[in-house]
Amino acid sequence: MDKLWIAATLMSLLLFFLGTGVWVALSLLGVALVAMLGFTSSPAGSVLATTTWGSSASWTLTALPLFIWMGEILYRTRLSQDMFTGLSPWLQTLPGRLLHSNVIGCGIFAAVSGSSAATAATIGRISLPELSSRGYDERMSIGSLAGAGTLGLLIPPSIIMIVYGVAAEVSVAKLFIAGILPGLVLMALFSGYIALWSLLNPARVPQETETLSLGEKLWRGRLLIPVVLLIAAVIGSIYAGIATATEAAAVGVLGSLLLAWASGSLSVKTFMDSLLGATRTSCMIAFILTGASFLTVAMGFTGIPAALAQWITGMQLSPYALLAVLTVFFVLLGCFLDGISMVVLTTSIILPAVKAAGIDLLWFGIFVVLVVEMAQITPPVGFNLFVIQGLTNRDILYISRAALPFFLVLVVMTVLVVLFPGMVTALPRQMLGG
Known part of the structure; x- marks a missing residue:
């Protein structure tokens, strides 16, 4: 319950920063600093320095x-x-x-x-x-x-x-x-x-x-x-x-x-x-990535992603119910993390539950990509929305309203993939076997 309270606090703070016009990257960095200083005992300055270097020094x-x-x-x-x-x-x-x-x-x-x-x-x-x-x-x-x-x-x-x-x-x-x-x-x-x-x-x-x-x-x-x-x-x-x-x-x-x-x-x-x-x-994108990377590390130190994933795993849900919960889970995580970070932080914890439910891991990979796509344009804090805001100088809420119908199209696509799993598995098995 404490983790949920921390997550709600950080989410509210992020929305406050964005709503008051603070730069996206600075908002992410600010929330990460609050998470590190307020809810962990780790050295925020050292983590910020190593994270900034690690997120930027990539070929x-x-x-x-x-x-x-x-x-x-x-x-x-x-x-x-x-x-x-x-x-x-x-x-x-x-x-x-x-x-x-x-x-x-x-x-x-x-x-x-x-x-x-x-x-x-x-x-x-x-x-x-x-x-x-x-x-x-x-x-x-x-x-x-x-x-x-x-x-x-x-x-x-x-x-x-x-x-x-x-x-x-x-x-x-x-x-x-x-x-x-x-x-x-x-x-x-x-x-x-x-x-x-x-x-x-x-x-x-x-x-x-x-x-x-x-x-x-x-x-x-x-x-x-x-x-x-x-x-x-x-x-x-x-x-x-x-x-x-x-x-x-x-x-x-x-x-x-x-x-x-x-x-x-x-x-x-x-x-x-x-x-x-x-x-x-x-x-602009690199600055946002730096802020997102620091927030990702900060969230990892607070233990929120792991706690939420373990909570979902412990619910012993049916395959369809598990997929529905995971969809909501990933979309909510998209408010804080970029897509790759979501996969890195949660996959190892979620996969045992996915295997136990009898879900094909190849199919689940495409499902994860689709729900991460949804998270990229989740109003009002999806990463793609920030990128387009930088291109257009439009208010983030205006861009969110514009993206909402296409977010719903992604929801429809996710439902179709669940109902027709052969859409994902048929082509690779035909071409590569297995």
């Missing part, structure tokens, strides 16, 4: 600013406009038109980055200004980006799948393959909601004034070729084993610069603007 994280820089180059040169010009004729017959570009763009980029934050930040840099300039509804633009940005966790390669695979001793290759079909279904659900919303709110979707023949669509479609080739090069270098994610990100930056130079839209000004823009966004 894996170097891919994040590179992918963001690639997006900045595409955004600040003619390439992003060309991409939307080439994509527009093919989407104009769909209800919602270019709003689907967030879903398509995030789905493609998720296969490159493996990071939810990088996916939301990179695609957001390109899509939000274009959609705004074309008169699309801002709330739907932001909401669709928040929802589709979570695809970075589900569509392989995914960092969180690697973490879970190691912790649960499940084949990472099988997890990657298992995420493909649910990822495609989730993209379809996001697009389906956008189409339904557009049909119900036709006045809030700009009308296309052009009627193009197939030949004209193909001619405009040629503008997509440079960006498609760039993405294919980045994805191909990863899947062919030629490059790591970080090396592929460097390939993406170099390719973006070459394409921008070839299109004649790369200048000293656009180069410096893209570099400074990527620096600002990367620093």
Whole structure:
């Protein structure tokens, strides 16, 4: 009971900080300091120093600013406009038109980055200004980006799948393959909601004034070729084993610069603007990650995640009841922790209960990814919401309201995976056996 009281106190304090306009990273750091100083006997200063170094001195994280820089180059040169010009004729017959570009763009980029934050930040840099300039509804633009940005966790390669695979001793290759079909279904659900919303709110979707023949669509479609080739090069270098994610990100930056130079839209000004823009966004995300890492460690010292997980394990629930409780548990943890930290802190404690309930650990890995995706956009303190707030300078409550329908779509997707487990397990067993 004491742990629940501590958790409620820290949650209230975090909401107070955020509600009064304190920077997200400073809010996380402040709550972590209160947790360390008020509820543990550990040295807060030493833990903060080691955590800050540990969270920033990571080779894996170097891919994040590179992918963001690639997006900045595409955004600040003619390439992003060309991409939307080439994509527009093919989407104009769909209800919602270019709003689907967030879903398509995030789905493609998720296969490159493996990071939810990088996916939301990179695609957001390109899509939000274009959609705004074309008169699309801002709330739907932001909401669709928040929802589709979570695809970075589900569509392989995914960092969180690697973490879970190691912790649960499940084949990472099988997890990657298992995420493909649910990822495609989730993209379809996001697009389906956008189409339904557009049909119900036709006045809030700009009308296309052009009627193009197939030949004209193909001619405009040629503008997509440079960006498609760039993405294919980045994805191909990863899947062919030629490059790591970080090396592929460097390939993406170099390719973006070459394409921008070839299109004649790369200048000293656009180069410096893209570099400074990527620096600002990367620093913002890195600062939030530092605060989240310190809060993760502080929560570990208080024993709250372990206590909650052990409490759930001791309830001896049926499989469906266990999954329902775990969904709520992970969504609540998402108010405090990033996705990888949630998996690291809780998997070893929860897995015995999952095994005892007869739940397939491969399937459970995808289930965990989905509920962590939900936690990333849980109003009002999901991590993706903070990233988009940094891009838009909008109030966090406004972004939360925009993301809420897509949070509910993720709930529907989670229910579908529970009802139809073959959606997860069929493809890896067919391809790899076992």
